[in-house]
Amino acid sequence: MSDLSVANDERQAIACHDCGLLLRARPLARGEVARCPRCSGRLYGRGQDDLDRALALHLTGLVLFVVANAFPFMTFKLEGLAETSTLLSGVIEFARQDLWFLAIVVACAAILVPLAKLLATLYLLIPLRIGRVPPYAAAVFRYIEVMHPWAMMEVFLLGVLVAYVKLTDLATLDLGPAIFAFAGLIVILAAGEAAIEPRDIWSRLGPSVSRSKGGRGSDFVDCHACGFVLLGTEGYSGHAACPRCDAHLHRRKPDSLSRTWALVITAALLYIPANVYPVMTVISFGKGAPDTILSGVKELIHADMWPLALLVFFASITVPVLKLLGLSYLLISVQRRSHWRPRDRTRFFRIVEAVGRWSMIDIFMISILIALVRLGNIATIEPGVGATSFACVVIITMIASHSFDPRLIWDRMEKPLRGSAP
DSSP: OOHHHHHHOGGGEEEOTTTOOEEEOOOOOTTOEEEOTTTOOEEEEOOOOOHHHHHHHHHHHHHHHHHHHHSOOEEEEETTEEEEEOTTHHHHHHHHTTOHHHHHHHHIIIIIHHHHHHHHHHHHHHHHHTTOOOTTHHHHHHHHHHHGGGOOHHHHHHHHHHHHHHHHTTSEEEEOHHHHHHHHHHHHHHHHHHTOOHHHHHHHHSOSEEEEEEEESSOEEEOTTTOOEEEEETTOOSOOBOTTTOOBOOSSOTTHHHHHHHHHHHHHHHHHHHHHSOSEEEEETTEEEEEOHHHHHHHHHHTTOHHHHHHHHIIIIIHHHHHHHHHHHHHHHHHTTOOSOHHHHHHHHHHHHHHGGGGGHHHHHHHHHHHHOBOTTSEEEEEOHHHHHHHHHHHHHHHHHHHOOTHHHHHTSSOOOOEEOO
């Protein structure tokens, strides 16, 4: 978007979330998606614009959520004994063994955060459907966006699958109604989220662009939370609140490089005990064999379960290493003011940011196993200290990805051209 076009129609200004390029938004055909011409990042799309559909899907999701938490999840049968688990059983078992950190992590990722996200979305959609804006709507929607990567129901379901395969040779497993409701909940909420275009919701909650009071020049500051663009900010270096969502307005995330380095180094140190110490111990008829992450993969290979072995190896070993090495590379390239392939580095960052949450599969698998296999001397599974370290690695690397500002990659480039969103 040229400076002239900004001046003529400032209401159409939009900034790319990943590279900071200022563009002029244009109307889209239904199903079309606008992407940044510089870094190929998704800017916005044109969905069905149907609040009725989104509201119906989220209300259905609320019903399925109740069913998934109220009914049995799985039943484990061995030697005439049976143990039935619910979605909350793994959390309770972690707490019973004084592993409160793991209990909180599983409870938040699989139950509390998805519920909070679902209720917050309904809090917005119901009033918007009748043409009203609820109190604190912008702040609520901002937190919905923040919660998105931490709602890990689909990752939990994969953990259930791995646990199921591990136990099928040991005993009989019966699937309860809750597991089908949980799977349906994931599909329904995915469809409900697809029916909502964030930019459309933000436009209902306030203007997308304004000019700084007494502002001058063509500089701008964009809100990294809601995409609001403040024009005429030449000389701006403050921390004003976003007029739309009340988040702090910064040209770039404060202390992005130092914070990300600190988190990456911390995660790298924790990754050592996460792989050296056992993540769980399987005790059968009084005899126990501790399992590390790598030995669990070997066990799946020996059982000829190659697809699951590859899944666990990728999620629990490859992904954490990829994130640590990838973030380190991005940090070094920014600090060295590298001009090498910024578009590819930005795409690489998106991959690193997206895959990190899938490493939680092992933690969710352990929560299922310890909840089901509680048959005294016949069979018991106990979590190990490596599980706590590994959960810390996953969480810290996710926070590190959020702390890194990909716009810093492009700040080392020549002054960007401005144009229309393609």
